[in-house]
Amino acid sequence: MRKLTVMALSASAMAVAVFGMNASAATKLNLSVPDAASSSIGVAAQEFADQLNEKSDGELEVKVYFDGSLYGGDATAAVTTMQDGGLDMLCLSTSWYSSFDDSFNVISVPFLFDTVDEEQAYLNDKASQPMWDAVEGMGVKFLAPWTRSFRMTTNNIRPITKPEDFKGIKLRVSGSPIYQVFFGEGCGANATPMSFSEVYTALQTNTIDGQENPADVPYSSSFYEVQKYLSATNHVAEAWVVGMNPDKFDSLSEDMQKLVVETAQEMQQWKKDYDEETDQKDIDFMIEKGMEYNELDEEGVKAFKEVSKSLYPKFQEIVNNPDLWDATIAFAEEN
Numbered sequence: 001m002r003k004l005t006v007m008a009l010s011a012s013a014m015a016v017a018v019f020g021m022n023a024s025a026a027t028k029l030n031l032s033v034p035d036a037a038s039s040s041i042g043v044a045a046q047e048f049a050d051q052l053n054e055k056s057d058g059e060l061e062v063k064v065y066f067d068g069s070l071y072g073g074d075a076t077a078a079v080t081t082m083q084d085g086g087l088d089m090l091c092l093s094t095s096w097y098s099s100f101d102d103s104f105n106v107i108s109v110p111f112l113f114d115t116v117d118e119e120q121a122y123l124n125d126k127a128s129q130p131m132w133d134a135v136e137g138m139g140v141k142f143l144a145p146w147t148r149s150f151r152m153t154t155n156n157i158r159p160i161t162k163p164e165d166f167k168g169i170k171l172r173v174s175g176s177p178i179y180q181v182f183f184g185e186g187c188g189a190n191a192t193p194m195s196f197s198e199v200y201t202a203l204q205t206n207t208i209d210g211q212e213n214p215a216d217v218p219y220s221s222s223f224y225e226v227q228k229y230l231s232a233t234n235h236v237a238e239a240w241v242v243g244m245n246p247d248k249f250d251s252l253s254e255d256m257q258k259l260v261v262e263t264a265q266e267m268q269q270w271k272k273d274y275d276e277e278t279d280q281k282d283i284d285f286m287i288e289k290g291m292e293y294n295e296l297d298e299e300g301v302k303a304f305k306e307v308s309k310s311l312y313p314k315f316q317e318i319v320n321n322p323d324l325w326d327a328t329i330a331f332a333e334e335n
Helices: 002-024 042-056 075-083 102-106 114-121 124-136 177-186 196-206 217-218 246-250 254-288 298-310 312-319 322-334
Strands: 025-033 059-067 089-091 141-149 151-155 168-174 190-192 208-212 227-234 239-244 291-297
Touching: 002 025, 025 042, 042 059, 042 089, 042 217, 042 227, 042 254, 059 254, 075 089, 075 239, 102 124, 102 177, 102 312, 102 322, 114 124, 114 141, 114 254, 114 322, 124 141, 124 322, 141 254, 168 177, 168 196, 168 254, 177 190, 177 298, 177 312, 196 208, 217 254, 239 246, 239 254, 254 291, 298 312, 312 322
Parallel strands: 025 059, 025 089, 168 190, 168 208, 227 291
Antiparallel strands: 089 239, 141 239, 151 208, 151 227
């Protein structure tokens, strides 16, 4: 009886050891995003991580880090940090990739697409492939492009209904020079690039008058506390680049590599659907908090499109990729 007891204890100890080995075998991955957990990209990144953790049956353990916390809020440093292995996975806007390759400016051309459906079709078309090839050329494993809702404008001066309404407004813009040309030269705003982590304080202290982002950003960042007007200018629909450190990707088994890529690609539609469901809720919330909301009428949209097209020669120089430019403009005109 004593011998059986010892054998049973030994078997139990072995099971614990094996379980411990399996538990510790999970590959831990960090996934970084620039915005808050409640933002569209924050929610989508968490869903992406949850799906990977569940589908991998414990082989992957993905944790999401929000507000650019793993790269000090400096989006331009995020890509180099991922290249160097400091970040495993990263969701970052195409506008920030333009700091490394001018081609990425092409998707920031204002009023290029009329709907997010058109943008999604472009992201999945061969016309946009040079951008994703460029991501790989930077030493980043490209996983998928995700759509982004159209960008709106908030400010404390006046509602935006036509290009002239931007005159004199100190407007925070992303790092893409397309924004500086469009808002500055085209619309007369004082276009001011600024790290996103500084925007709330800059709005609060009137260092700047306004900013432009999809609706979920002023909502999740509480800009409604320091902004009066919310205008659905819908001037640009950028994209999110979902990338990964290539060494970390290569360290995964073939099954896990396939899982990561397929799940990232499937998440494109998930995020688009999520945005369609929540954008209006975010807008309604900000109205309840006291913001004044307006949409552009037909004449306003026409005026903005004319401004944008008048700047196409400068935009084309900024993009600095004639083939990509021609393919993108052709796609937009045909769809």
